[in-house]
Amino acid sequence: MSRLTVPKTYKLYIGGKFPRSESGRTYEVRAADGGFLANAAKASRKDARDAVVAARAALSGWSGATAYNRGQVLYRIAELLEGRRAQFIDEIVHVEGVSPAEAAAQVDAAIDRWVWYAGWADKYQQVTGNANPVSGPYFNLSVAEPTGVVAVIAPQQNSLIGLVGVVAPALVAGNTVVVVASEAAPLSAISLAEVLATSDVPGGVVNILTGSPAEMAPWLAGHADVNAIDLTGATELDWVDLEIAAAETLKRVLRPAGGVDAAAPALERITWLTETKTVWHTKALI
Amino acid sequence: MSFLDYAPAPESTSVLNLKKQYGLFINGEFVDGRGDGFATISPATEKHIAQIATATDADVDDAVRAARRAYDTVWSTMSGSDRGKYLFRIARLVQERARELAVAESLDNGKPIKESRDVDVPLVAAWFFYYAGWADKLDHAGLGANPRSLGVAGQVIPWNFPLLMLAWKIAPALAAGNTVVLKPAETTPLTALIFAEILQQAELPAGVVNIVTGAGATGRALVAHPGIDKVAFTGSTAVGREIARTIAGTSKRVTLELGGKAANIVFDDAPIDEAVEGIVNGIFFNQGHVCCAGSRLLVQESIHDEVIERLKRRMSTLRVGDPLDKNTDVGAINSREQLDRIRALSDQGEAEGAERWSPDCELPTDGFWFKPTIFTGVSTSDTIAREEIFGPVLSVLTFRTPAEAIAKANNTPYGLSAGIWSDKGSRILAVADKLRAGVIWANTFNKFDPSSPFGGYKESGYGREGGKHGLGAYLATAASGTSLPSSIAPSVPAELSAPAELSAPAEPATPAEPTAAEPTAAEPASTTETTTAPNGAAE
Known part of the structure; x- marks a missing residue:
């Protein structure tokens, strides 16, 4: 005798909560074979703006946390993801139409990616900063700090590792994130939001929007309270116009990239979302 | 004859051999x-x-x-x-x-x-x-072996x-x-x-x-x-x-x-005479034509009157005039266009209710000149507290607590530089952490050195000039193309990148190295071997 399943409602993730789109819109997520999988929330530009407000509100706490603490929080995500490995494999098999082995490889890579970036949290400043031997009686130090609120267009393929590959490095330095998930394959993004919500990541540090990147990206690129925009997943969008819009407030822009692993793990992914601060302090003449 | 009346001491132009x-x-x-x-x-x-x-x-x-x-x-x-x-x-x-x-x-x-x-x-x-x-x-610039x-x-x-x-x-x-x-x-x-x-x-x-x-x-x-x-x-x-x-x-x-509107924050425990020198250096060095100039003075309310009194006294000793005179402290405004802009913004400052003060000084009749000027009673919404004037004009605001100072200092789309004056080291470091600016001077101002990165946050631009970071702005990692996917390039060694778990040596989506900054004034930190001792500016 068969049991009637209980399907999940996929919603947005903003400020640590799971709202529907304020617009009331949804869109159908279909399996690779065309079958209906779920109705996902179709976020509006107002949802995107709400997400930026949440990210800005969370910035002070997250960037002010100790590096050791941020590293532990990121590692905790990997722990919880590991525990829900089967669910993510199942979703990826259905949405992306890949084999269970391929889906498992993607989930494992995503878990390991969190671990790799978690380890950077209390080290990247040691690698990128330095003391400067200025000609005078000054203590002079350059250190990296988070750029601020980062908007991200996630890769459209490899929906889980693509998303983790762009979000995790932004979090390492203490940035907060508004990310637009893969349009066609948003399920693992929202399931990841459930992982984030039940781990130790403060609400608002990561905000996940599902829907049309083409519709939301211009609003994020032009938003005056967004400090940087990562266009890694914007290969199919009119990204030159997005870069032009970003110039209005001199946002830092990461141009689109293709490839199987568009957001390959790299220290540069952390450092491009940092600002170098140099502090001069006088020394007494004794 | 007052002590300010020095005999002219012009530097000779005979050393020049200019073409027509x-x-x-x-x-x-x-x-x-x-x-x-x-x-x-x-x-x-x-x-x-x-x-x-x-x-x-x-x-x-x-x-x-x-x-x-x-x-x-x-x-x-x-x-x-x-x-x-x-x-x-x-x-x-x-x-x-x-x-x-x-x-x-x-x-x-x-x-x-x-x-x-x-x-x-x-x-x-x-x-x-x-x-x-x-x-x-x-190879040692932080970008891995053989950067390009x-x-x-x-x-x-x-x-x-x-x-x-x-x-x-x-x-x-x-x-x-x-x-x-x-x-x-x-x-x-x-x-x-x-x-x-x-x-x-x-x-x-x-x-x-x-x-x-x-x-x-x-x-x-x-x-x-x-x-x-x-x-x-x-x-x-x-x-x-x-x-x-x-x-x-x-x-x-x-x-x-790019531009700046730096806050120069003076706490009540600061050595006031040194702070006044720093304020003068911060805004009147190079006629204030400095993107990192300390153009917003944030002074703790309890010492406001004393700081302003001493600042006015110090400003009264500034000699404005012939740039080639060795005794000159403040030279000419660079162009008529810039002079017009400084005048317009200063007039607007007055019109919006701030109190304007300049020392008595005679300006030459020819050329472009503007007296060192301070505005007191400035509020954060005033034009002269928000816009870069790029001239010898200081806007004075007050604060009561460190949190208020930080909030006011960061209340600008710019983020190039800032100054902190205090005798308390732990407070300096805590405030420096919270300021969103690329260069912070603690108990000093307008110091520059080739080994020290310079550049801004937010709308003050991106990238850094100076130091190892400034070198990285002209290099790409061996693995990446010269045309990096980003306008920003982080300086990171390629070998530090983790192996891609998913195979596919995809186009490195990685930016190249940290960049961004804004050029400006310069006061050498100190002497360099064989050169004249720096230390020209007021500080």
Whole structure:
């Protein structure tokens, strides 16, 4: 005798909560074979703006946390993801139409990616900063700090590792994130939001929007309270116009990239979302 | 006769050997420009100095082609140690011709000779000396083994520190193995052209550095030229935005050093006399034509009256006048256009209710002059508290708690620099952590050094100049293409990147290295070997 399943409602993730789109819109997520999988929330530009407000509100706490603490929080995500490995494999098999082995490889890579970036949290400043031997009686130090609120267009393929590959490095330095998930394959993004919500990541540090990147990206690129925009997943969008819009407030822009692993793990992914601060302090003449 | 009445002590201009007119410096030679030339004048007297060529689009194209040829055939294949030796030569020639460069700079720019002599030119030599040593040590720059140069750099610099900004741009570019086309500001081309003569004396291979003079159109042609791989700009945020739009969708890398509205925060436990010197240095150094100038004084309410009284007393001793006089503290405003802007913003400050004060001082009749000015009773919404004036005008605001000081300091779209004055080290470090600015001076202000990165957060631009970070702005990791996917490039060693779990050596979505900053004033941190002791500015 068969049991009637209980399907999940996929919603947005903003400020640590799971709202529907304020617009009331949804869109159908279909399996690779065309079958209906779920109705996902179709976020509006107002949802995107709400997400930026949440990210800005969370910035002070997250960037002010100790590096050791941020590293532990990121590692905790990997722990919880590991525990829900089967669910993510199942979703990826259905949405992306890949084999269970391929889906498992993607989930494992995503878990390991969190671990790799978690380890950077209390080290990247040691690698990128330095003391400067200025000609005078000054203590002079350059250190990296988070750029601020980062908007991200996630890769459209490899929906889980693509998303983790762009979000995790932004979090390492203490940035907060508004990310637009893969349009066609948003399920693992929202399931990841459930992982984030039940781990130790403060609400608002990561905000996940599902829907049309083409519709939301211009609003994020032009938003005056967004400090940087990562266009890694914007290969199919009119990204030159997005870069032009970003110039209005001199946002830092990461141009689109293709490839199987568009957001390959790299220290540069952390450092491009940092600002170098140099502090001069006088020394007494004794 | 008061103690301020010194006898004139003008620096002699006999050390100068200026030509009546200067062409463009392309492929190692001076050539005529195709555009209508223009005159460069002394802002202190409005007297004609020399006739300068205007580079048209075709001239810019010639310069870029020369730079490309030099890159392909000479500079990119030369050993790092030989590149470095050329830069060492240049540093020495700058030192040898230091007095001439200082006089020319003060003549053309209007800045006091004591600043050009003791700050600008010694720092120029120091900048070349610092980056010369990097040329054969690029493997240690933090980008992994065998980092690659980018190609041809198009560089556009401002008029506030003409030769120093040239050094900030050219020295790291050449050390990293790039070739250069540089456009000086139209009101201050003189020292760049004398520098071209120095390059000839150094026998730098033809085309490695090309200098094209002209106004905005020349700069636009350079930035938009498809043969440029890297854009480096110092100047206004408005032009910075235009450049960011221009390079959108290209593979060009860019660093922008733009405007600022720095807070200079004075706590009640600060040594007040030292703080007053720092305030004066922060805003009146180089007539306030400094992007990192401390143009917003945030003073703790309990000491406001005392600080302002001592500040006014100190300002009354500033000598405003002939830039070539060795006793001059404040020189001429660089241009009539800038003077008009300073006047308009100051008038607006008065109209919005702030109280204006300037010391009594006689200004010369010819030339462009503006008295050192402070505004008290300024509120955060006033125009003079928000907009960059780029002149000797200080806006004074107050605060009660450190949190209020931080909030007010960060209440600006800019984020270039800030100052903190306090006797309490733990408070300085805590406040420095919270300030969103690229350079923080604690109990000092307007210090510059080639080893120290400089550049801004937010709308003050991106990228850093100076230090290892500034070198990285002209390099790409061996693994990445010269055309990095991002306008920002982080400086990170390739070998530090983790292996991609998913195989596929996909196009590195990784940016190249940290960038962004804004050029500005300069006071040498101290003496460099063989150069005149710095320490020109007031601090």
